[in-house]
Amino acid sequence: MHSIILFAHGARDPEWARPLQRLREAVLARRPEADVRLAFLEFMTPSLPEAIDAAAAVGATxxxxxxxxxxxxGHVRRDVPAMLETACARHPALEIRLQPVLGEAQSVLDAMAEVVLAG
Structure with missing residues (x-):
């Protein structure tokens, strides 16, 4: 089973996560067979290690x-690789890949530019 973890910073205000929940729903609409989860660096749960553990527990490969x-x-360059190294040690049979940062994808930048110009 393929698992996708959408990993964000987190915030004290639970409303902050609403767009991420909508993103999760949009991904699931396109890949209903995938296990799509949210995870957060701080202030919110689950953490990235907890989300990886949960994906492994339901049989993600x-x-x-x-x-x-x-x-x-810094979080993506330093903190995330360290978390993933620990997760790989806990789940050696699980293949864990760090994808590129979403906001640096050209298609995302183009979509944001369209929203800016439409405003």
């Missing part, structure tokens, strides 16, 4: 971690 950040900063 591979996990794609998608950083839902606008740009690759």
């Amino acid at each position: 591979d996990v794609a971690v998608v950083p839902v950040f606008l740009a690759q900063g």
Whole structure:
């Protein structure tokens, strides 16, 4: 089973996660067979390690971690690889891949430009 974890920073306000929940629903609409989860760096649950553990517990064979950040900063360069290294040690049979930062994809930048110009 393929698992996708949409990984974001997190916030104290639970309303902050609504767009991420909508993104999860949009991914599921296109890939209903996938296990799509949210995970957060801080303030919200589940954490990235907890989401990976949960994906493994339901039988995922591979996990794609998608950083839902606008740009690759210190968290994505330093913190996430360390978390994934630990997760790989806990789940050696699980293939875990870190995807590129979502906000740096040209199609995402183009979509944001269209919204800016439409406003």
